Amino acid sequence: MSNQNNGHNAGNGKKTLTPVSKLGEFGLIDHLTKNITLQNASSVKGIGDDAAVIDNKGKLTVVTTDMLVEGIHFDLMYTPMMHLGYKSVVVNLSDIYAMNAQPKQITLAVAISSRFTVEAMEDFYAGVEKACNYYKVDLVGGDTTSSHKGLIICVTAIGQAQATDIVYRNTAKERDYICVSGDLGGAYLGLQILEREKNLYLEDPVIQPELENHSYVIGRQLKPEARNDIADILQSLGIKPTAMIDVSDGLSSDVLHICKQSGVGCRIFEENIPIHPDSVEAAQMFNLSPVTCALNGGEDYELLFTIKPSDIEKLEGLHGISVIGRITPAAEGAKLFTTGGQTHRLVAQGWQHL
């Protein structure tokens, strides 16, 4: 494990590193954004003026924002700058998809301390650009400033949708089925492995990290993708979700958001929670329950949604979407039914950094 604080291993001595002060504010912004071209017709004006201009031609605008702080949300010891740039975009796009909307633009504000070089920021922006290209969104504005310590990133994502397509959190109904895309818990387990290897490295830098056997869960942590395919899949099946949210805080927290806002309860069936075999294996290695990782881990960026009872047959034979429970009356509360036949109350974990 190499210290990737600057995005480059200066020890190799191959690449010349440039202090940001050499370019100054305007120079750095120009340098980092010079390759950015606008892809969406709705992006009328991008970077370079007081504000960006967007034409959404009668559709609704959907907007979300997220801040990522070094040492809280990411550790540059094991997060390459390019992956960080990519993930910073993806976590915001995930919120737009969770509204059943299409992301079109992002703005990006970053604060950097003097330890970051121009090359490190180039890597970060390369990741941002990669995500923008893959998800077909335009970087239309931003702010680059300095921090006393560490890297702080704030991305705002803007999407659009027809009014009738938007899906909120507060519209789940009793008897609806609860579904989730992909699998859960992997990102949290990837983080546990990265943290363990970091600590071993800090104790003895000669030790080589053992990461190869865990590429799935580590990938879930370092390079998550947003589920841009679910809207199309559901539409092709003739299903419109009754409520939707992305799984960023963990299944427990996120299903509770839907329950609280919709004024309903739920039953989640443990045996139906989708967990990847590599996540199960990683959980066992740490003596953790794989289901606990799925419930409380977070950062999976899968979509959790409810569908009408009459839509359930349309999902038959479909891979990649799991039916994990039912919506119940509020009075029944939010419950987990375990494989062993027990019942537990679902509890939100949320963030407890402070």
Next chain:
Amino acid sequence: MSNQNNGHNAGNGKKTLTPVSKLGEFGLIDHLTKNITLQNASSVKGIGDDAAVIDNKGKLTVVTTDMLVEGIHFDLMYTPMMHLGYKSVVVNLSDIYAMNAQPKQITLAVAISSRFTVEAMEDFYAGVEKACNYYKVDLVGGDTTSSHKGLIICVTAIGQAQATDIVYRNTAKERDYICVSGDLGGAYLGLQILEREKNLYLEDPVIQPELENHSYVIGRQLKPEARNDIADILQSLGIKPTAMIDVSDGLSSDVLHICKQSGVGCRIFEENIPIHPDSVEAAQMFNLSPVTCALNGGEDYELLFTIKPSDIEKLEGLHGISVIGRITPAAEGAKLFTTGGQTHRLVAQGWQHL
């Protein structure tokens, strides 16, 4: 001068302070945003879902973002939390007005360290709300997270405008007149006074700060306003600016942005640069040239714009807008003509924090 780090003087012992950890993430967000009501018809959905939803009914959307970092952009030693909340909003709205658009929504992301109390954050949000009410914008989304050190704020402002109303930076033409609203240099001088009094206080906490005689320039620094009136004034005169920018980096930098993007030069006449008498007095106290403060100080949040030569007579007799120069061919460069008859090249200062 009291240390306002927590927004309250704990020494008074009058108000009980609550650690943020007592509420947790979701509790804090709920608590701080519970009074927020939406004022704009275009704000379809505010805080509480994955993203906010905005209906701009065929108008163009205008979006801008700014990050403010403790110790770089503000010092909590002399910045009350409420003023900080207010200013965080205003600096972003200023960018929307600089596009000749109307701000309608903001999102707010904040990262706070454990030294901030719930009460301090209440004060901050009270300032945000005050600005939202005054400028009639809705807080529609955000993110609250933790930082290892200090307070970091990121505001994204969203506005709307008819396509034909938007004014860019890159459309100034030769022979256009260059105008600026209000007066310049005050915010920078306010900062100098606050810094001086802070240093005196740190040397000897018994010394009482001398702030009363400088309320104008200190107000310009701590509680700036965005020029939401200029668009109406110009429209009533039948003037549409040919180019516009807000004065956030200092007159030099900002006029150079217009020149560079429009492919033109300029002549700025020193004697026409508007400077408030209190700013002149404060500058003399520090042995600074008032004009240098106006050129390089920044943070004035006035609007700098160009108008067609044929529109100049419409400004006659109007107070509060100064004609400070002319647009020239690019080959002439960007020049300052001093009162003493000398000519200087305008130089951008920008930010040199790193």
